[in-house]
Amino acid sequence: MASPARWNHVWVGSETGILKGVNLRRRQATNYVAASALRREEGVCAMCWGDPSESEILIGCLDRSVKLFSTEKGKFTESRQCLGGEGAFCGLAVHDNSFITCVESGLLKVWRDASSENVETQVGAGVCRMRQNPVHPQRVGTGGKENALKVWDLQRPEEPIFRAKNVRNDWLSLRVPVWERDLQFLPGSEKIVTCTGHHQVRLYDPSSPQRRPVLETTYGEYPLTALSLTPGADSVVVGSSRGEMAVIDLRQGRLVKCLKGFAGSVRSVQCHSTLPLVASCGLDRFLRVHNIEDKHLKHKVYLKSRLNCLLLTSRERWEDEEPEPAAAEANVKEEDELWDCMKAVATKTVPKRSADPRGQETQQGKRSKKQKRHSVGP
Template sequence: MAAPARNHVWVGTETGVLKGIDLVKKQASNYTEISSLDRSQEVNAMCFGDPQESEVLLGCRDGTVRVFNTEKSKFTELHECRGGEGVFRGLGVLDNALVTCVESGLLKVWKEGSNENLEVQVGPGVEKMRLCDAQRHKVGTGGKENQLKIWDLQRPEEPVFRAKNVRNDWLDLRVPEWIRDLGFIPESDKVVTCTSYHQVRIYDPCSPQRRPVLEVLFDEDPLTALSITPDGRSVVVGNSHGNMGVIDLRKGRLLCVLKGSAGSVRSIQCHSSMPVVASCGLDRFMRLHSLTDKKLLHKVYLKSRLNCLLLTSRDKWEEEELTPVMADEVKEEEEDEVWKKMETVADKSSSKKRKEAQKPDVVDATTRNTSKKKKKAV
């Protein structure tokens, strides 16, 4: 029986490979058969199947959802979740049912053992669908020319909140909309979005206005991913140029920049309790930054272009890995004792060389004797 896969970061790639990273042991493992890879298995969305993180769900390009069991270290289930057009733009779990949303705007709740699945049309051009962690029945959607909408899956007839575009610019032209990612602020009803026009916006459904209550510009390139810190005070955003920044959601200012990325950032996730943030993208690296001192803690090269990642909610990583490290040290000591007990075998050729080196130089002695006789004769 295979050992449980206790990884700290799970990464899905464009080639369809699920990779796990142990940050304490500094090891990366592949959990997909390389020989059976196909372009249709590209991982477009990921989520944990339960709070214990014993299952990792992968939303693939071909419309299937594969279930990886971390306790058994293998794929155990395959769900057919085809419907609509385009790839998965969101994946979640609600009361043991899968929630998926594709690019064409079809949001669907797949109830196990039931043919009557809930279907909601959220509008075309969807770029992101995300479930609220505090209230799982609340879902946020948005995309290209598809403004932010918040849905209650218990009453899916109409969205409970529909955002309104900002006012026209100084030329009285309509401002284009293109939401790339969104997130729910903890212990609040507010929602944060990032756009392809390098805007970070906060919407408050409790406010009488449907326009954003705060807008911040970051850099000049399209923003592609975001993640909100556990305290809800800041948001980490990344853009298509590889730049990452931490923005204060209360004052609307840039706190710091996290350096190191060299390609478009595809996925960002903050740890639920530790001050660290993981990111991955097209440069094939998974990076872990510290939010306290901006340092790059880990950088792992994973060979393939990376689409999405999941960061474990466990903490005290070093303590949980103490036992394996001690076992390795004991094993090394046993190997050293075995090597010490082994007899040394002398090399005959080397011993001959040593003996020849110890012999006096005969040629030099004879030449010295002849030279002495010549002197006496003279």
């Protein structure tokens, strides 16, 4: 029988190394790492699905290990040390039975079964994020602090196939600093959207002659830390270091709406692939799920730890789904067997207690005295 872990809707990784599965329908959160095994050196810093059916999760930890968690079995099945470079993982992806890692020092590496076949390249220091192109999985994008957006083809990793150019100097003729915090590829096109540590949202089009952004807008006054495309890919949801979230229209570059209820820096944001839902987590230890259309906060779960990253299931109609019939029948059968094993307990009728005789005598004495007091003597 499949593990109950497969029915979780959101998977969250924390700074203390805990992997949590959250069933939003039942409002239950389960830890899949024992409390006695927690170490801050194993804090989760990157996560991705291991296969299209979402039966496996790859988890990158601060100690440079990549662990494989099976949602079908509800436990960790493999672990591998991925040494090389310096800093934490800033991206994790899967391609052709191999997984791709990128660390802050800029070492991008493809890990295959045979270590001699591993592919690696240097993408520049100060990397903040590496993302995979979902349509062309052999391509990844990287960006960071003073490290402009680049797109790499892992089949030809010597040079990037696209290198963004910094925007023009500001009105004081000063250079604008580069700080790409997150990025994502737009499906159905070659466009890439990024958010920066200087509260900018930029849209790049590698198919156009220019390497500068084709659209740029700003939101708020604080660094933007995470982003995710809405299901229609015409808007992007961004989160900031101050706990602000907003929906930005990518066609006109305008603010559409703000999502409220946060109390700390947003670390990770992910929109559902088809439903108007967006999940977010951060330093205030809450997992939140908003409805993008009406801005309603549908779910809010306190998870006790500072949260770094999350994965939201792509299943549809998950709010109505029930456990498999076989599992439900097995539970009913076990419950029936439990009741059959119990012994019958005979019930005994307890007679009603009579009144206290002394109380009756006292009441009779009071009545007799009252009668004497009101009687008229001869």
